[in-house]
Amino acid sequence: MSARATSRWVVVKFGGTSVSSLANWRNIALVVKRRLEAGNRVLVVHSAITKITDGLEKLLAAAIDGKPDEPLKAIEQRHRDLTSELGITVSPQLQGYFDELKQMANGIALVRELSDRTRARVMANGELMATEIGARFLMSQGVDVTWMDARDMLSAEDRGASAKASVLSATCSFAPDTALEQKLDASTPVVITQGFIARDSDGNTCLLGRGGSDTSASYLGAKIRARAIEIWTDVPGMFSANPRATPAARLIRALHYDEAQEIATSGAKVLHPRCLLPARQYQIPLYVYATQTPDLEGTLISGESAPGAHVKAVCNRKGITLISLDSPGMWHQVGFMADAFAVFKEHGMSVDLVSTSETNVTVSLDPAANTLDGELLGKLQRDLSRLSNVRVIGPCASVSLVGRNIRAILHKLGDAFALFEEQKVYLVSQAANDLNFTFVVDENQGDRLVEQLHDLLIRPGKGDPVMGPTWEQLFAKPEAVAARAQPWWSTKRDELLGTLATRDSAFVYDLGQVEMAARSITGLKSIGRALYALKANPHPDILRRVAEQGVGFDCVSLAEIERVFEAVPGIQADRILFTPNFAPREEYERALALGVHVTIDNLFVLQHWLDAFNGKSVFLRIDTGIGRGHHHHVKTAGAQSKFGIPVEELDEVARLAKAGDVSIHGLHAHAGSGVFDVENWTQVGSVLVGLVKRFPDVKYIDVGGGLGVPDRIEGRELDLARLDGALAKVKGALPGVELWLEPGRYLVANAGVLLARVTQTKVKSGIRYVGIATGMNSLIRPALYGAHHDIVNLTRYGEPANIQANVVGPICESSDFLGHDRLLPECHSGDVLLIATAGAYGRAMSSNYNLRAPAEELLI
Numbered sequence: 001m002s003a004r005a006t007s008r009w010v011v012v013k014f015g016g017t018s019v020s021s022l023a024n025w026r027n028i029a030l031v032v033k034r035r036l037e038a039g040n041r042v043l044v045v046h047s048a049i050t051k052i053t054d055g056l057e058k059l060l061a062a063a064i065d066g067k068p069d070e071p072l073k074a075i076e077q078r079h080r081d082l083t084s085e086l087g088i089t090v091s092p093q094l095q096g097y098f099d100e101l102k103q104m105a106n107g108i109a110l111v112r113e114l115s116d117r118t119r120a121r122v123m124a125n126g127e128l129m130a131t132e133i134g135a136r137f138l139m140s141q142g143v144d145v146t147w148m149d150a151r152d153m154l155s156a157e158d159r160g161a162s163a164k165a166s167v168l169s170a171t172c173s174f175a176p177d178t179a180l181e182q183k184l185d186a187s188t189p190v191v192i193t194q195g196f197i198a199r200d201s202d203g204n205t206c207l208l209g210r211g212g213s214d215t216s217a218s219y220l221g222a223k224i225r226a227r228a229i230e231i232w233t234d235v236p237g238m239f240s241a242n243p244r245a246t247p248a249a250r251l252i253r254a255l256h257y258d259e260a261q262e263i264a265t266s267g268a269k270v271l272h273p274r275c276l277l278p279a280r281q282y283q284i285p286l287y288v289y290a291t292q293t294p295d296l297e298g299t300l301i302s303g304e305s306a307p308g309a310h311v312k313a314v315c316n317r318k319g320i321t322l323i324s325l326d327s328p329g330m331w332h333q334v335g336f337m338a339d340a341f342a343v344f345k346e347h348g349m350s351v352d353l354v355s356t357s358e359t360n361v362t363v364s365l366d367p368a369a370n371t372l373d374g375e376l377l378g379k380l381q382r383d384l385s386r387l388s389n390v391r392v393i394g395p396c397a398s399v400s401l402v403g404r405n406i407r408a409i410l411h412k413l414g415d416a417f418a419l420f421e422e423q424k425v426y427l428v429s430q431a432a433n434d435l436n437f438t439f440v441v442d443e444n445q446g447d448r449l450v451e452q453l454h455d456l457l458i459r460p461g462k463g464d465p466v467m468g469p470t471w472e473q474l475f476a477k478p479e480a481v482a483a484r485a486q487p488w489w490s491t492k493r494d495e496l497l498g499t500l501a502t503r504d505s506a507f508v509y510d511l512g513q514v515e516m517a518a519r520s521i522t523g524l525k526s527i528g529r530a531l532y533a534l535k536a537n538p539h540p541d542i543l544r545r546v547a548e549q550g551v552g553f554d555c556v557s558l559a560e561i562e563r564v565f566e567a568v569p570g571i572q573a574d575r576i577l578f579t580p581n582f583a584p585r586e587e588y589e590r591a592l593a594l595g596v597h598v599t600i601d602n603l604f605v606l607q608h609w610l611d612a613f614n615g616k617s618v619f620l621r622i623d624t625g626i627g628r629g630h631h632h633h634v635k636t637a638g639a640q641s642k643f644g645i646p647v648e649e650l651d652e653v654a655r656l657a658k659a660g661d662v663s664i665h666g667l668h669a670h671a672g673s674g675v676f677d678v679e680n681w682t683q684v685g686s687v688l689v690g691l692v693k694r695f696p697d698v699k700y701i702d703v704g705g706g707l708g709v710p711d712r713i714e715g716r717e718l719d720l721a722r723l724d725g726a727l728a729k730v731k732g733a734l735p736g737v738e739l740w741l742e743p744g745r746y747l748v749a750n751a752g753v754l755l756a757r758v759t760q761t762k763v764k765s766g767i768r769y770v771g772i773a774t775g776m777n778s779l780i781r782p783a784l785y786g787a788h789h790d791i792v793n794l795t796r797y798g799e800p801a802n803i804q805a806n807v808v809g810p811i812c813e814s815s816d817f818l819g820h821d822r823l824l825p826e827c828h829s830g831d832v833l834l835i836a837t838a839g840a841y842g843r844a845m846s847s848n849y850n851l852r853a854p855a856e857e858l859l860i
């Protein structure tokens with residue numbers, strides 16, 4: 001186990017994409033030469049050309065069907081193309097591999113049969129052909145290189161005394177091998193060999209399984225006691241999340257083997273998890289670099305770890321199946337777990353996470369380790385049901401926080417846990433090694449959860465030695481960011497600056513955007529009426545534009561009702577719904593007199609003011625018990641919420657209504673704000689549908705608002721087509737009843753931006769601040785909910801971001817910030833910053849705090 005004197009060898013492994021173009025091969029030559037210049041010898045291990053392994057699989061399938069010619073030709077041509085791209089000729093050896101492949105394919109076509117051994121031999125040709133090309137190219141670049149057959153270096157292990165090595169997924173011994181070391185030492189300073197292949201004790205070609213080239217490199221590194229193992233791939237290191245899904249993911253500069261293992265097994269695809277063990281056992285540092293960008297720093301994986309607690313990555317693994325075993329009888333029952341696990345073993349299933357309580361055991365099955373099909377699951381379920389009640393839950397995603405001393409940062413997870421209130425967490429597991437904290441949720445929740453947890457937990461300080469730059473900082477070109485989505489304001493820079501004129505700050509609204517959003521809501525086929533919840537933004541021009549689209553209004557105060565009548569003269573009263581909460585009696589009386597729909601959300605109102613409602617028809621606001629939202633402050637249902645009538649009070653409501661001659665013609669519920677899961681409205685709707693039979697006069701069902709709007713340019717949008725489908729299910733359950741929806745944010749959030757001029761800048765304790773003319777007095781959402789609003793420097797729009805700063809306002813509160821750690825170009829006094837998605841709950845929630853008037857409102 002101990003570190004041994006290392007040799008001069010460095011093992012450098014290149015993946016399929018890395019060996020498929022001239023540009024990459026030039027970089028490979030550069031890397032090899034640099035290692036030589038540093039006094040090392042270099043063992044190059046590489047994979048087949050990209051897509052060739054798949055091509056060989058296709059060839060095998062075609063050969064069994066008797067038609068190998070087409071795929072054969074394609075494979076050969078691909079290799080010929082690469083040789084000419086690299087400026088080398090087809091060597092006799094390469095021609096030999098083409099011929100051999102042809103013979104094997106024709107042989108299979110003849111007998112229409114394929115053994116594992118033949119399969120392994122055919123597949124191995126991918127690596128053999130590629131390394132032959134690689135060796136020739138390096139020679140052409142003046143590198144003194146020897147081609148070696150990896151099968152002469154790696155021996156597949158027999159599995160147990162009786163079982164022979166599996167030729168398709170072999171493992172190899174990696175104990176130090178002096179003979180191999182001597183053989184390499186006696187060769188040229190550079191040796192090139194194949195990943196993925198080995199030989200068993202009978203001389204058969206074996207494969208190491210998909211992703212096996214990383215493992216080959218690591219085996220070889222361990223055997224020759226290499227100084228370092230370098231894995232060159234198409235991402236420059238391990239990141240704090242999958243950078244393709246989370247562009248704010250950061251390069252992790254250094255990881256301990258254990259942490260890298262957790263990340264690799266928790267869903268990241270950069271490194272094959274199996275490759276860590278040999279490196280770790282012999283304490284060989286392992287680096288991850290990108291072939292396309294050989295000068296980027298990469299990740300170092302070693303036995304060292306920075307002290308302190310640190311979440312380093314948020315990983316997401318999909319396709320997880322949970323098996324939940326319920327049995328009241330398992331309490332103190334000796335051997336229950338052993339019996340249950342024996343069943344998993346019998347079916348060859350590898351169990352990953354486990355959680356237990358007195359009456360339930362839930363385990364997860366990872367698709368990477370198990371081939372799960374319906375039939376197998378059925379058998380497993382049948383056998384387990386002899387022991388307890390069995391439930392199969394899936395598909396799920398496991399979202400893992402990986403890092404050091406996770407336990408010590410659990411208190412910080414408070415806010416993270418608020419995210420989980422919205423969704424079902426099926427299983428939570430904390431590894432005893434304190435490196436991993438995992439939640440299993442519905443698969444479609446995984447990505448969003450990763451994004452939110454990443455935003456919350458990966459916040460490096462200035463000069464953080466471990467967390468490096470973000471993926472976006474490294475790679476995103478302004479055009480690429482723009483291509484992802486073009487917010488309307490990105491093409492209206494001059495108009496916006498002109499509208500702001502000499503002012504210090506202003507909210508600017510684009511009514512065309514409001515109209516578009518309103519149309520997409522009125523376009524939903526399932527709903528009978530859309531009402532705009534004007535608490536989000538009661539600007540009169542917005543109300544008029546919304547009304548023109550045939551949308552009604554949801555008001556929560558008498559003043560809001562009056563605003564609608566003023567802004568939209570002549571509007572019919574029954575297009576307005578009044579949904580107050582703890583309002584005084586006079587407001588109900590006035591609303592009833594105006595003829596608007598009125599919602600009662602408390603038994604008290606009927607108990608004490610029944611006479612005010614005599615002969616009237618009203619809505620009831622029900623607490624469905626389902627509270628959701630982007631923050632716990634905006635969840636408006638459930639035991640902790642002050643809104644709505646709980647279902648158990650409805651008998652009393654019905655009795656009082658009858659006694660007071662009050663007709664209940666509508667049922668209403670609203671779960672909360674900022675919801676992306678369309679099931680929300682199906683669930684709320686089905687609770688209301690279930691109550692209709694108790695109130696036979698019901699004509700309307702209002703399932704509330706809360707439609708989420710992404711807070712980042714690249715954020716996922718609410719899927720309106722799916723929402724329509726979900727609502728259609730609710731409507732289908734009650735054909736005679738009209739369905740209402742009352743979005744606020746959805747109609748206006750994107751339509752508004754807050755513009756504010758930079759006042760002062762500051763650097764204190766290494767932290768940069770950009771101060772702007774208005775703050776939480778205009779936009780309180782970041783301070784109140786930790787909400788994210790994208791921020792750009794409109795004056796310098798398109799210039800590269802080269803600073804990271806907190807954007808703060810002028811209010812005397814430490815919470816007066818608009819954004820933390822934002823990437824911006826250098827900001828100067830007088831520059832105009834744009835704070836996006838500020839059309840909803842911006843000016844509407846503003847104040848005169850510190851006697852600073854909030855930003856005024858303008859239209860373009």
Ligand code: LLP
Nearest residue numbers: 533670673674705706707742743744745841
């Ligand atoms: N209907 C009812 C009964 C509501 O209480 C609300 C919002 C809505 C509809 C509209 O929800 P929306 O579609 O806008 O999400 N200030 C918070 C949002 C509070 C929402 C309160 N009720 C924020 O800035 O996120």
